[in-house]
Amino acid sequence: MKENVKRVVVLTIIILVSSLSLYAYYTSTEDLIREQETAKLTEEINQIFPDAGRFVQKEDIYYVYSDDGDLIGYAFKATGKGYGGDISILVGVNNDEDLTIRKISVLSQSETPGLGTRITEDEFISQFNNKPIDAIKLRSNNGEIDAITGATISSNAVVNAVYTEYKNKIKSIQR
Amino acid sequence: MPFKDFSKGLVKANPLFVLVLGLCPALAVSTSIENAFGMGLAVIFVLVLSNLIISLLRNMIPKDVRIPCFIVIIATLVTIINITFKAYLPSLTESLGVYLPLITVNCIILGRAEAFASKNPPLRSVLDGVGEGIGFLLAMLLISFIRELLGSGGLNFTILGYKLGEFTIPVFSSMPALFFIMPTGAFLIIGLLLGLFKKTGVLR
Amino acid sequence: MNELLALFLKYALVNNFILVMFLGLCPFFGVSKRLSDAIRMGLSVTFVMVASAIITWLIANFILIPFNIEFMENVVFILVIASFVQLLEMIIRKTSIGLYRTLGIYLPLITTNCAVLGIAEINYTNGFSFLGSIASSLGGGVGFILALVIMSGLRERLEISDVPESLKGLPIAFITASLLSLSFLTFGGLRI
Numbered sequence: 001m002k003e004n005v006k007r008v009v010v011l012t013i014i015i016l017v018s019s020l021s022l023y024a025y026y027t028s029t030e031d032l033i034r035e036q037e038t039a040k041l042t043e044e045i046n047q048i049f050p051d052a053g054r055f056v057q058k059e060d061i062y063y064v065y066s067d068d069g070d071l072i073g074y075a076f077k078a079t080g081k082g083y084g085g086d087i088s089i090l091v092g093v094n095n096d097e098d099l100t101i102r103k104i105s106v107l108s109q110s111e112t113p114g115l116g117t118r119i120t121e122d123e124f125i126s127q128f129n130n131k132p133i134d135a136i137k138l139r140s141n142n143g144e145i146d147a148i149t150g151a152t153i154s155s156n157a158v159v160n161a162v163y164t165e166y167k168n169k170i171k172s173i174q175r
Numbered sequence: 176m177p178f179k180d181f182s183k184g185l186v187k188a189n190p191l192f193v194l195v196l197g198l199c200p201a202l203a204v205s206t207s208i209e210n211a212f213g214m215g216l217a218v219i220f221v222l223v224l225s226n227l228i229i230s231l232l233r234n235m236i237p238k239d240v241r242i243p244c245f246i247v248i249i250a251t252l253v254t255i256i257n258i259t260f261k262a263y264l265p266s267l268t269e270s271l272g273v274y275l276p277l278i279t280v281n282c283i284i285l286g287r288a289e290a291f292a293s294k295n296p297p298l299r300s301v302l303d304g305v306g307e308g309i310g311f312l313l314a315m316l317l318i319s320f321i322r323e324l325l326g327s328g329g330l331n332f333t334i335l336g337y338k339l340g341e342f343t344i345p346v347f348s349s350m351p352a353l354f355f356i357m358p359t360g361a362f363l364i365i366g367l368l369l370g371l372f373k374k375t376g377v378l379r
Numbered sequence: 380m381n382e383l384l385a386l387f388l389k390y391a392l393v394n395n396f397i398l399v400m401f402l403g404l405c406p407f408f409g410v411s412k413r414l415s416d417a418i419r420m421g422l423s424v425t426f427v428m429v430a431s432a433i434i435t436w437l438i439a440n441f442i443l444i445p446f447n448i449e450f451m452e453n454v455v456f457i458l459v460i461a462s463f464v465q466l467l468e469m470i471i472r473k474t475s476i477g478l479y480r481t482l483g484i485y486l487p488l489i490t491t492n493c494a495v496l497g498i499a500e501i502n503y504t505n506g507f508s509f510l511g512s513i514a515s516s517l518g519g520g521v522g523f524i525l526a527l528v529i530m531s532g533l534r535e536r537l538e539i540s541d542v543p544e545s546l547k548g549l550p551i552a553f554i555t556a557s558l559l560s561l562s563f564l565t566f567g568g569l570r571i
Contacts, residue, residue: 010236
């Protein structure tokens with residue numbers, strides 16, 4: 001009986017000490033983790049809008065303002081189904097008449113190294129710069145985007161994700 | 176001889192190449208030197224502290240609940256390193272992915288706790304942890320060196336977010352042997368290294 | 380339904396637990412020498428994987444997230460899995476000696492099997508639904524059995540073939556696994 005009590009007591013004490021120390025450590029770093037997340041988002045948005053001063057988030061859309069407070073564009077995230085899994089993309093839209101694509105950047109992907117991963121390279125990405133949305137289709141589909149040789153699935157995933165998400169988000173932007 | 180506790184982990188009882196423990200991170204995150212270094216340091220931290228704590232508590236923990244106690248201590252340390260990496264090295268955390276929390280079930284750590292720390296005094300246990308940890312790190316660095324060099328056509332010496340230097344093989348880097356950074360290459364490299372060590376007998 | 384099938388196939392073939400994600404390697408190299416052992420081990424791991432996926436999902440969604448103690452996730456998951464496995468072993472030993480002989484002896488090994496904690500962590504970080512977690516863990520388990528069975532068949536043959544002296548044993552097993560993993564990479568093209 002005494003042995004049994006000792007077992008329970010020791011294990012309970014260890015679990016208690018463990019949860020208390022984790023709680024203390026977690027609360028002391030919580031702000032830092034959140035700061036890191038915001039810093040990462042700011043950096044990603046700055047890559048698309050180098051002249052961005054600040055941004056405001058409303059329903060998954062980031063409204064990007066310049067230092068002077070003018071609305072210069074919008075950004076939102078899009079997800080496509082690639083060859084090796086989900087591809088996450090940040091899409092920047094110009095605040096001009098046709099709401100053209102400003103630039104896109106691939107945030108995360110798990111495509112085949114050397115083939116599909118080339119969707120992150122400038123040669124592919126820069127094709128999207130300042131194009132109207134109707135041009136964002138593969139050339140085989142009457143668009144203006146050249147697919148990467150040997151990585152059609154990955155290229156198509158990016159193009160489709162940008163196109164579909166743009167059409168989803170455009171209504172709330174125009175409003 | 177306490178020094179022996181430290182030195183045996185480096186070569187003679189190397190956790191990866193001799194004991195063949197902790198394979199899962201060794202194969203999964205050895206695609207680049209940066210990832211291998213991050214994983215190696217995390218394992219050293221957890222291994223040394225778990226050895227120390229378990230050795231200090233070795234006479235207090237009843238024998239039949241020792242495994243749950245060890246597991247809680249190890250999981251706590253893993254969570255601490257997980258939170259630290261998230262707060263200071265978010266990009267490394269992302270590339271280590273699920274393999275960072277999985278240090279909890281890395282056989283090296285529970286194995287050392289059970290086989291060494293629960294029977295030996297704190298100083299020797301710490302030395303054992305440092306030795307085995309560094310042995311693991313060195314093995315990881317060797318595997319990732321080969322895989323990154325052949326698989327990406329160059330090396331990128333980035334340690335915990337600080338870039339120390341870079342080196343690319345001209346011509347080859349534009350068309351590297353991608354095979355080696357894929358899972359297939361991981362199995363092949365470890366298999367060949369084990370065969371090479373057996374042939375030359377350096378690990379005996 | 381399609382979602383669930385996609386998750387199942389993803390972890391059974393495309394991201395095969397052993398050959399692509401390297402989870403559960405110790406039994407893969409240790410136990411996989413005989414076909415019958417491989418099947419039994421695979422079945423018990425699959426059972427524990429699905430059961431712990433269910434338990435950890437319930438704990439994550441009804442305790443960790445509502446009470447805002449998500450940082451305890453790792454400690455709670457491994458503790459729950461360890462106690463569940465222990466309980467299972469006790470029940471099997473008391474109720475059926477036959478079942479204990481076939482599956483029970485592998486149970487103590489399963490607590491520290493990366494595949495079990497791995498699937499719990501994957502379900503949790505990806506935020507899979509309840510049914511999604513079951514589908515992914517079932518897929519992971521089936522992939523585990525598949526790799527284990529193929530490997531055991533190959534190793535039975537390797538025993539009698541002429542392998543260079545220094546590659547005998549583990550080295551050749553790794554090289555075989557490498558070639559197997561190469562063939563699993565082609566599942567990456569599945570449109571799911």
